[in-house]
Amino acid sequence: NAGVMQNPRHLVRRRGQEARLRCSPMKGHSHVYWYRQLPEEGLKFMVYLQKENIIDESGMPKERFSAEFPKEGPSILRIQQVVRGDSAAYFCASSPNLDSSYEQYFGPGTRLTVT
């Protein structure tokens, strides 16, 4: 049973380009969470999605960032017109259902560098 998978593991983009980060949850998990870890900072929640629905996007910047989790395929975190401040590690986690007592399982992260 594969764990949470993220790709790419490393992504380099120039300022103004678009970044697309992918997350495949663990088998049987229908809930996906995205977190961002800025250099020397703790992980911060960005967005929580269920299949085809955004449940909570309170931690996601209002502009340039979007997320989706389609019925088929991985969850996508999209950052448009990237800026140097977007350079960070982006982690995805999944859980089997809505029960808050369930553990979240984390992927290896995507390290985005904006040049």
Add this chain to the structure above:
Amino acid sequence: KQEVTQIPAALSVPEGENLVLNCSFTDSAIYNLQWFRQDPGKGLTSLLLIQSSQREQTSGRLNASLDKSSGRSTLYIAASQPGDSATYLCAVKGNTPLVFGKGTRLSVIA
């Protein structure tokens, strides 16, 4: 708003020593608390999950305790080894998504 604090920010100990990492949180209305390990440039490895109804969890040389009423958790590492060197993160789950502390960076010196 939930806030999680981890003390100390960094810790260096000789191999073989027992040590305690501390985590405190401001809102005691939590469902669970997780301790993670993060190696440099790597992802998160879940170490222990304590449900709000539990007082402690053990896994090998690791023991985590939870005192929900006082908003505190400790991670006890017995007989530390150089391979334990990493950043240890504490995260709490309440009605909001997981809230993380900034971590304790542990170095175990051989």
